[in-house]
Amino acid sequence: MLGTVRDRTLEAVLKYGDKAKYVIKVAIEISEENENKELGDFSYKQLIEKFNELNINYDPRMVLRALEKDYGIIQTTYKSSNQHWWKFIDIEQTKQVVFEENIEEEEPEISLIIIQYNSLSVKEIEKKLMFYLKKPKLNDIDKRIFSNLAFDLLPxxxxxxxxxxxxxxxxxxxENLRKIISLARRVSMRISNEKDHGKGFHKEEVEREDYNANSLRLSNSENNF
Structure with a gap:
């Protein structure tokens, strides 16, 4: 997971909007009211009860799952057949986001970078480049795909x-992007080396053929003499 808890909370709120804000705010309120946090900061049951008090008709399961699995804002501390408790990874950083106004305008460049990064499918690109580095020999299709990546995506x-x-x-x-750039450079060097090796091999074959031809002509001349 990328960035600080604050960054991830911001991203979650930008994606899920008021639903995420309500869930997080209510969870924070419950956490601050709980004197005994042996099981965690808040539970699913407490959230539902608080929602009912606020006349909010919403099941927070999906948002809770995203906050934990996708954004690493909360963490399960206890789970049984009828209870589920979580704790905040860093409640103060989370508060900074959900209790601020106009968070979309606060750090738009950071949000834009995160959004663009997530749209790149970096893991897939890294996997493809590693495949090219490990493959015994790159064919023309591999080289064409890499060329498209180098000119279209790499910039x-x-x-x-x-x-x-x-x-x-x-x-x-x-750092993750720099790794992609480094892998791409290694693939390009491999392609370049393979081309040079092919040219050298071809030149060597031509020189060998010329030598054999000259030897044959010399041999014939000696016989004629």
């Missing part, structure tokens, strides 16, 4: 890297 990755590397909040994104 966007470099541009995003340059922006992400300027901010502490997106440092981890920058």
């Amino acid at each position: 966007k990755i470099v541009e995003l890297y340059n922006r992400a590397s300027q901010m502490e909040e997106t440092y981890e994104i920058a």
Whole structure:
């Protein structure tokens, strides 16, 4: 998971909107009211009860799952057949987001970097580049696909890297992008080396053929003499 808890909370709220804000705010309120946190900061049952008090008719299961699995904002601390408790990873950082106004306008560049990074499918690109590095021999289709990546996608990755590397909040994104750039360079070097090797092999074969032809002519001349 990328960024700080604050960054991830911001991203979750940007994606799920008021639903995420309501769930997080109510969970924080419950956490602050709970004197005994042996099982966790809040439970699913407590959330539903608080929602009913506020006349909010909403099942928070989907948002809770996303907050835990996708964004790492909360963590399960206890679960049984009839209870589910969570704790906040960093409740203070989460508060900074959900109790601020106009969070969409607060740090738009950071949000944009995160959104663009998530749209790149970086893991798939990394997997493809590693495949090219490990494959015994690259064929013409492989080289064509890599060329498209180098000219169409890689400039966007470099541009995003340059922006992400300027901010502490997106440092981890920058590091992941730099890894992609490094892998792409290694693939390009491999393709270049294979071309050079092929040319050298061809030149060697031509020189060998010329030598054999000259030897044959010399041999014939000696016989004629």
